[in-house]
Amino acid sequence: xxxxxxxxxxxxxxxxxxxxxxxxxxxxxxxxxxxxxxxxxxxxxxxxxxxxxxxxxxxxxxxxxxxxxxxxxxxxxxxxxxxxxxxxxxxxxxxxxxxxxxxxxxxxxxxxxxxxxxxxxxxxxxxxxxxxxxxxxxxxxxxxxxxxxxxxxxxxxxxxxxxxxxxxxxxxxxxxxxxxxxxxxxxxxxxxxxxxxxxxxxxxxxxxxxxxxxxxxxxxxxxxxxxxxxxxxxxxxxxxxxxxxxxxxxxxxxxxxxxxxxxxxxxxxxxxxxxxxxxxxxxxxxxxxxxxxxxxxxxxxxxxxxxxxxxx
Numbered sequence: 001x002x003x004x005x006x007x008x009x010x011x012x013x014x015x016x017x018x019x020x021x022x023x024x025x026x027x028x029x030x031x032x033x034x035x036x037x038x039x040x041x042x043x044x045x046x047x048x049x050x051x052x053x054x055x056x057x058x059x060x061x062x063x064x065x066x067x068x069x070x071x072x073x074x075x076x077x078x079x080x081x082x083x084x085x086x087x088x089x090x091x092x093x094x095x096x097x098x099x100x101x102x103x104x105x106x107x108x109x110x111x112x113x114x115x116x117x118x119x120x121x122x123x124x125x126x127x128x129x130x131x132x133x134x135x136x137x138x139x140x141x142x143x144x145x146x147x148x149x150x151x152x153x154x155x156x157x158x159x160x161x162x163x164x165x166x167x168x169x170x171x172x173x174x175x176x177x178x179x180x181x182x183x184x185x186x187x188x189x190x191x192x193x194x195x196x197x198x199x200x201x202x203x204x205x206x207x208x209x210x211x212x213x214x215x216x217x218x219x220x221x222x223x224x225x226x227x228x229x230x231x232x233x234x235x236x237x238x239x240x241x242x243x244x245x246x247x248x249x250x251x252x253x254x255x256x257x258x259x260x261x262x263x264x265x266x267x268x269x270x271x272x273x274x275x276x277x278x279x280x281x282x283x284x285x286x287x288x289x290x291x292x293x294x295x296x297x298x299x300x301x302x303x304x305x306x307x308x309x310x311x312x
Contacts, residue, residue: 001310001311002115002116002117002118002311003118003307003310003311004112004115004118004119004120004307005118005119005120005121005129005130005303005307006105006108006109006112006119006120006121006124006127006129007121007126007127007129007168007171008127008129008132008168008171008172008175009171009172009175009197009201010129011175012175013175013176013177013201013204013205015306016133016136016172016175016176017148017176018306019133019299019302019303019306020133020136020137020140020148020299020302021148022302022305022306023133023137023295023298023299023301023302023303024137024140024141024148024298025302026063026298026301026302026305027137027295027298030063031063033064033301033302033305034064034065035064035065035304035305035308035309036061036064036065036066036067036096036304036308037064037065037066038065038066039065039066039067040065040066040067040095040096041066041067041068041069041094041095041096042057042061042066042067042068042069042095042096042097042098042099042304043069043071043091043094043095043097043098043099044057044058044061044068044069044070044071044099044122045071045072045076045078045098045099045100045101045102046070046071046072046101047072047073047100047101047102047103048101048102048103048123050101050122050123051269051270052268052269052293052296053101053122053123053130053296054070056296056297056300057099057122057300058070059297060297060300060301060304061097061304063297063301064301064304064305066096069095084107084110084111084114085110085111085113085114086114087111088110088111088112088113088114088115088119089114089115089116091115091117092114092115092116092117095117096117096118096308097117097118097119097120097304097307097308098111098115098117098118098119098120099119099120099122100119100120100121100122101122101123101124102123102124103124103125104124104125105121105124105125105126105127107124108121108124117311118304118307118308118311120300120303120304120307123164124164125164126164126167127164127167127168127171128164128165128168128268129168129171129172130296130299130300130303131165131168131268131296132168132169132171132172132173133172133299133300133302133303134292134293134295134296134298134299134300135169135172135224135226135266135268135292135295136150136172136173136176136299137295137298137299138264138266138288138291138292138295139153139155139223139224139264139266141291141295142264142288142291143223143224143262143263143264149177150176150177150178151176151177151178151205151206151207152177152178152179152206153178153179153223153224154178154179154180154181154221154222154223154224155169155173155178155179155180155181155222155223155224155225155226156181156182156183156218156219156222156224156225156226156259157169157180157181157182157183157218157226157227157228158182158183158184158215158218158219158225158226158227158249158251158255159183159184159227159228159230159246159249159276160184160188160228160229160230160242160246161182161183161184161185161188161189161190161211162184162187162188162189162190162191163228165226165228165268166182166184166189166190167190167191167194169182169226170182170190170194170195170197170198170209171194171197171198171201173207174198174199174201174202174205174207174209175201175205176205176207177202177205177206177207178207179207179208179210180198180202180207180208180209180210181209181210181211181212181217181218181219181222182209182210182211182212182218183212183213183214183215183217183218183219183249184213184246184249185213185245185246185248185249186213188245188246189211189213190211195209195211215248215249215255216255216258219255219256219258219259220258220259221258221259221260222259222260222263223259223260223262223263223264224263224264224265224266225251225255225256225259225263225264225265225266226265226266226267227249227251227267227276227277228267228268228276229270229271229272229275229276230242230243230245230246230272230275230276231243231272243275246276249276250275250276250277250278251265251276251277251278251281252278252280252281253278253280253281253284256281256286263286264286264287264288265277265281265282265284265286265287265288265289266288266289266292267282267287267289267292268292269289269292269293271289
């Protein structure tokens with residue numbers, strides 16, 4: 001059966017642990033897995049601009065022995081003259097993996113439904129699951145015990161809680177058995193169906209889900225504090241309104257002080273200092289954002305290798 005990774009809960013708790021274990025091993029031994037030796041090709045498609053996603057997948061595919069084929073809407077027929085389903089059938093005859101950074105999540109679902117190779121969501125409007133694997137790896141490195149067990153740790157995400165990052169933190173961290181708290185203003189909180197899915201998962205893994213409008217309550221005693229930009233791609237016209245709306249959710253040294261004394265700070269980047277996070281925090285001793293960025297390579301390599309093995 002072909003395995004895809006479109007949402008964080010496409011991996012079971014045990015499978016997520018396997019991927020993270022492999023990510024740790026690949027960080028220590030960069031070329032330990034070479035499933036694309038040959039060279040086999042992975043299609044890496046970008047409908048949205050990117051730095052970390054493009055570099056990390058390109059490097060990751062090459063490290064696995066393969067050739068990253070970078071595509072976008074301007075240099076292909078996809079989304080114009082050719083449907084997503086037809087594109088999936090064509091690419092499946094030529095590449096070993098399809099990695100797509102796009103807008104509507106429905107497009108990824110259509111791609112996966114018609115592909116005969118693994119499809120990876122490298123970002124959609126609803127989810128950013130590859131980022132969450134890197135974040136889990138980073139928290140594991142800095143806050144988990146020697147056995148790498150993340151269960152029982154608490155993470156707080158504050159800011160725009162209606163976006164793809166909040167949705168993926170809910171699903172991915174609940175899958176890891178963590179206590180995930182989401183703090184955002186009224187009208188900017190996660191979709192109820194995703195909250196329900198996360199609570200169902202947490203009930204099985206021993207984690208928990210908290211949704212609040214109080215950033216202090218979200219952060220209190222947390223092992224990891226996380227935020228994201230308040231103005232994502234396509235929201236530039238709302239910038240002034242969003243800055244005013246989310247001002248109370250800015251991660252300041254005072255807010256970080258409410259977390260555990262050895263809490264880490266994460267941000268998926270790009271970051272806007274002194275908007276969603278103070279420079280003193282993101283550039284301070286509790287920040288692990290550069291480890292987090294690097295871990296995109298290792299976590300995604302582990303994911304690709306795992307999906308290829310499971311899809312044989």
